[in-house]
Amino acid sequence: MLIWIIFAAMTGAAVLAVLWPLGRRAPALFADAAGATALYRAQVAEIDRDLGRKLIGAAEAEAAKAEAARRLLRTTAEESEPAGESEPSLRRRRAASAIALSCVPLLALLIYGAYGSPTIPDQPLAARMKANPAQDFEMALARIEAHLAANPTDGKGWSVLAPVYLRQGRFDDAAKAFANAIRYDGATADRQAGQAEAQVLAAGGVVTAAARESLAAALALEPANPRARFFMAIAQEQDGLVPAAIAALKALLADAPAGAPWAGPVRSRLERLEGKPSTAETIASLPEADRTTAIRGMVDSLAARLAEGGGSLAEWSRLIRSQAVLGEREAALKSLATARERLGTDPSAVAALDGLRNELGLQEAAR
Amino acid sequence: MFVEIGHFALALALGVAVVQTIVPLWGVARNDPALAAVGPAAAIACFLLVALAFGCLTMSYALSDFSVENVAANSHSTQPLIYKLTAVWGNHEGSMLLWSLILVLFGALVALSRRSLPVKLRAGTLAAQGSISVAFLSFTLLTSNPFRRLVPAPGEGQDLNPILQDLGLAIHPPLLYVGYVGFSITYAFAVAALIEGKIDAVWARAVRPWTLLAWTFLTLGIAMGSYWAYYELGWGGWWFWDPVENASLMPWLAGTALIHSTVVMEKRDALKVWTILLAILTFSLSLLGTFIVRSGVLTSVHSFASDPQRGLFILGILIAFIGGSLALFAWRAPLLKQGGLFAPVSRESALVINNLFLATACATVFIGTLYPLVLEMLTGDKISVGPPFFNATFVPLLVPLLLLLPIGQTLAWKRGDLLGAAQRAQVAFGLGVITTLAIFAFVRGGPVLAPLGIGLGVFLVAGAFWEVGERVVGRAGSASAAWSRAKGLPRSAWGTALGHAGVGLSVIGIAAVAWGTEAIGMLRVGESLTSGRYTATLEAVTPRIGPNYREEAARFRIVANGAELKPVEAMKRVYTARAMPTTEAGIRTDGLGQVYVSLGEPDGSGAIAVRLHDKPLILLIWIGALVMAVGGALSLTDRRFRLAAPRRAAASAALPQAAE
Known part of the structure; x- marks a missing residue:
């Protein structure tokens, strides 16, 4: 609200500044003849000075003076008639005032309305540093990055950062971060598998030779690691060993604990390998409008199911993320609020939801 | 909030600029001073608004407010404050805002210069200027808006292009x-x-x-x-x-x-x-x-x-x-x-x-x-x-212009005397010729054109001051009389002399580039490289950490003709935020010349590529430009005719007596 009062005051000041000369009694004419007289008088003085310094002869000086006088006469003769305080003049002033009164605020509001963001407050860095880092995902990330830039051998730090990069789609950075975590804090199956995933995604879905090495290292440490097994199956598929890939994925599904979040993608991959179009592919092959409808339908059914009660953190996160991506900001905010109510007893879930909120820019509109 | 205030101020400025264009123009067309008077008021208002916008953006940069897209893209929290501020115009959007700011500043200055301008001319000028403001303010707002916001704000900016730091x-x-x-x-x-x-x-x-x-x-x-x-x-x-x-x-x-x-x-x-x-x-x-x-x-x-x-x-x-x-x-x-027409031989011709x-x-x-x-x-x-194209076309055009310059400067207005002017220029010309011959005589095997260039430069400098000197010393008997004559000369005469002398100095500096030498070598610590008058010895290579970069600094001992100069440091930097390398040349000024060291790539075995230049008289190129600018500024302050006329009239009345 305050900002609109300030805007109104600024507009008022700008309009007044422009209107002010229209309100004053103006001189009746452009008093320019006086200036011309002064100039030509000075010119004559300069001719005299040149004469004194013997730069020009007496006859030339006379001629020059005569020319200056002629110019002066010409200028004063041209002086136009004043407009004065006549009726048309007053009408013109009113019209000009109307232009100023309408043009300035209208243009400003039009352009600012189109490009401005009056609800976003200033966010100077110092203030953000002081605020709780948990509320500002980007700040927290920047802090970890700055910490690691100063202490590049902190393997634990890299292992925190790597999955974040992976989620943000910064695959190359993620691969480097996993590699650093392994180098400075030792290899684990999860880190090796994570590095493999980052390498695969960075290569556009192709399991490269380097990714295979990482996968092999992960499986050597933990033969049952589901992520490594999944990408190994994809590698087999790439090599043309489709039946082996299918067998590997089926085995993976058989080992999956109930409600494993990764079971979905594995299942759809398997369906595709077996020649059945997966749900995701069916949607992808639809025309643009239908596709949006289908996706919305899925999101809405998930929302309806969760609205009835329950829902895990993963499900709520998926719903909120989908709604935010689809541009349904209001719905996403509502889901977020409901999720916080339902999962309020679990502090780690609340923290995760807060992180999600910051990541998706779902802060309440600034007052 | 200040970001948005700045944004709104810029939008308001556009509205005011539109008024500044329309209303005064109407006033000029209808001969109505009341409408014309809107011009100056609008120009000043426009300047204040754009200055407010610029101030707000500068503040966002100073406080590293990364919720402004422009700041996030061109600043970094570890950047030194001075580069945070200069980053405001170190990018497209900000530099357009600076363009607009200077534009409306000039408009406001015209609006404030009441005494030196006829009212009607001022109104017309402000209207025309307003239309330029409209164009550039809308360009800034519509296509290059520096106030675009970023949600959520990133925690760190992407740093200013290191080459601009x-x-x-x-x-x-x-x-x-x-x-x-x-x-x-x-x-x-x-x-x-x-x-x-x-x-x-x-x-x-x-x-x-x-x-x-x-x-x-x-x-x-x-x-x-x-x-x-x-x-x-x-x-x-x-x-x-x-x-x-x-x-x-x-x-x-x-x-x-x-x-x-x-x-x-x-x-x-x-x-x-x-x-x-x-x-x-x-x-x-x-x-x-x-x-x-x-x-x-x-x-x-x-x-x-x-x-x-x-x-x-x-x-x-x-x-x-x-x-x-x-x-x-x-x-x-x-x-x-x-x-009027004018005679073929005259200052105006x-x-x-x-x-x-x-x-x-x-x-x-x-x-x-x-x-x-x-x-x-x-x-x-x-x-x-x-360069070949410009050397073949631009240079031949400039040489005759520069040769004629000292002669033209001594010609009188209206009807000049070519022979007299040439005679007056001949001493300067003689000086130039002597310089050229002297260089030919003492420097053997050097470039052929360079001595001619130096001679031209000397001719220009001497010619520029000859006229003033003649006016001051030529007719004054004593030193005090010469001093009073020098003071009596209009400042624009001094400005002309300085401007033309500056051209001469730059010409000398440019001609002397031909004597510059360059040497390239792979150096290990303790080894040295010689180019022209200078020998550089690599003393040490030390890694250092700056506020937002890491660098390898190489220290060189410089020896010129047996005398040792202060050591120089050349650096190779990597700016961490953009992972971008830059080179910082090491330069030591020796008189008007410079020794210039820059680093190349290391070869991996402890040696580093080094380029060493000997650049005689190189500084004259820029000193010449500075002298030209001083000449322009001096000439600018000369407001003859109106303000200074009475005082000068008295001075010129006194002068003939002093001369006798």
């Missing part, structure tokens, strides 16, 4: 922009004169200080840019005939012609139509320069903004303002009253010759710069027009 480049754009934009006032004056249909000595007198101001700053800006390229790009050259450099050289050449032709107009009431055309062309070339740099039609070190859509917008502005003003010129110029040469030189640069672009656009062929 340098004090030289921090000052270069504002200087250059004051030059470019200053010519917008001259342009506005020309348009106002065409609309009013009246142009006379009053006009010339009103325009003169603005033209000189713009020219002075443009000179400084170009010199600064050249020096920056010399020490930052690390290859020791000082002018590359790069299109971006040419873009600033063209308005400079046209502006130089303009300051000379306005003198003719002021003194003799002649050359009016040509002066108007020059005023229009000069600003058109400034706009063209902006277009070339900002549209991304070419890729060079300066093109930190490349966006074809913006290019189209600027092209529209270009066509509207150049085409519009030339159409106005074609329509109204025949109505202007022509001035000499100035016409000066204008012809400068305009032709400007045209060659224009062709050399734009021909490759147009050809590429039409046929897709890429050709490069480099």
Whole structure:
């Protein structure tokens, strides 16, 4: 609200500044003849000075003076008639005032309305540093990055950062971060598998030779690691060993604990390998409008199911993320609020939801 | 909130600029002083609003407010404060805001200069200037808005382009922009004169200080840019005939012609139509320069903004303002009253010759710069027009101009005496010839043209001061009389002398480049390299950590002819945020020359590539430009005729007695 009062005051000041000369009694004419007289008088003085310094002869000086006088006469003769305080003049002033009164605020509001963001407050860095880092995902990330830039051998730090990069789609950075975590804090199956995933995604879905090495290292440490097994199956598929890939994925599904979040993608991959179009592919092959409808339908059914009660953190996160991506900001905010109510007893879930909120820019509109 | 206040202020400024364009123009057309009086008020309001916007953006940079997209893209929390501030214009959006700020600043200055301007001319000028403000404010707001917000705000910015993190480049754009934009006032004056249909000595007198101001700053800006390229790009050259450099050289050449032709107009009431055309062309070339740099039609070190859509917008502005003003010129110029004729041998004829040469030189640069672009656009062929073209066309045009300069300077107005002028110039010419011969005699086996160039430079410097010297010393018997005569000379005479002497100094510096030498070698610690007069010994290579970069600094001991200079350091830096390397040349000034060391790549076995240059007299190139600018500034402060007339009249009355 305050900002609109300030805007109104600024507009008022700008309009007044422009209107002010229209309100004053103006001189009746452009008093320019006086200036011309002064100039030509000075010119004559300069001719005299040149004469004194013997730069020009007496006859030339006379001629020059005569020319200056002629110019002066010409200028004063041209002086136009004043407009004065006549009726048309007053009408013109009113019209000009109307232009100023309408043009300035209208243009400003039009352009600012189109490009401005009056609800976003200033966010100077110092203030953000002081605020709780948990509320500002980007700040927290920047802090970890700055910490690691100063202490590049902190393997634990890299292992925190790597999955974040992976989620943000910064695959190359993620691969480097996993590699650093392994180098400075030792290899684990999860880190090796994570590095493999980052390498695969960075290569556009192709399991490269380097990714295979990482996968092999992960499986050597933990033969049952589901992520490594999944990408190994994809590698087999790439090599043309489709039946082996299918067998590997089926085995993976058989080992999956109930409600494993990764079971979905594995299942759809398997369906595709077996020649059945997966749900995701069916949607992808639809025309643009239908596709949006289908996706919305899925999101809405998930929302309806969760609205009835329950829902895990993963499900709520998926719903909120989908709604935010689809541009349904209001719905996403509502889901977020409901999720916080339902999962309020679990502090780690609340923290995760807060992180999600910051990541998706779902802060309440600034007052 | 301040970000948004700045944004709103900029939008308001656009509205005010529209009023500034329409209402005063109406006043001029209807001869109504009340409407015309809106011009100055609107111009000042517009300036305050844009200044507020600029201040708000600067504050966002100072406080690292990364919720502003522009700040996030061009700043970093570890950047030193000075570069946080200069980053405001170290990017496309911010530099357009700076452009607009300087534009409206000039408008406000015109609005405030009440005494030196006829009211009607001022109103017309402000209206024309307002239209330029409208164009550039809408360009900034619609296509290059520096106040766009970013949600959620990133925790860290992407850092300013490291090549721009340098004090030289921090000052270069504002200087250059004051030059470019200053010519917008001259342009506005020309348009106002065409609309009013009246142009006379009053006009010339009103325009003169603005033209000189713009020219002075443009000179400084170009010199600064050249020096920056010399020490930052690390290859020791000082002018590359790069299109971006040419873009600033063209308005400079046209502006130089303009300051000379306005003198003719002021003194003799002649050359009016040509002066108007020059005023229009000069600003058109400034706009063209902006277009070339900002549209991304070419890729060079300066093109930190490349966006074809913006290019189209600027092209529209270009066509509207150049085409519009030339159409106005074609329509109204025949109505202007022509001035008198003048004798073939006179100061004014000499100035016409000066204008012809400068305009032709400007045209060659224009062709050399734009021909490759147009050809590429039409046929897709890429050709490069480099130094050979300009050496073959531009230099031969400038040499006769410079040879004639000292003679023209001593010619009298109206009817000059060519023989007398030549006689007066002969001492200076003699000095030049003697210098050349002396160099030929003492330096063997060097470049052939360089001694001639030095001779030309000496001729120019001597010729520039000869005239003043003659006026001061020639007719005064004693030192005190000479002093009083020197004080009595108009400041513009001193300005002329300094300006022309500056050209001479630069010519000497440029000619001396031919004696420069270069040596390249792979050095280990303790080894040395010799080039020309200097021997550099690599003493140590130390890694260091700066606020936002890491660097390898190599220390060199410099020995010149047995005497040891202070050591120099050359650096290779990597700016961490962008992982971008830069080189920082090590430069030690020795008299007017410099020794210049820059680092190349290490070979992996402990040796590092080093380039060592001996650059004799190189500083004269920029000192010459500085002297030129001082001349321009001195001439600018000379407000003869109106303000200083009574005092000067008394002084000149006293002078003849002093001489006797």
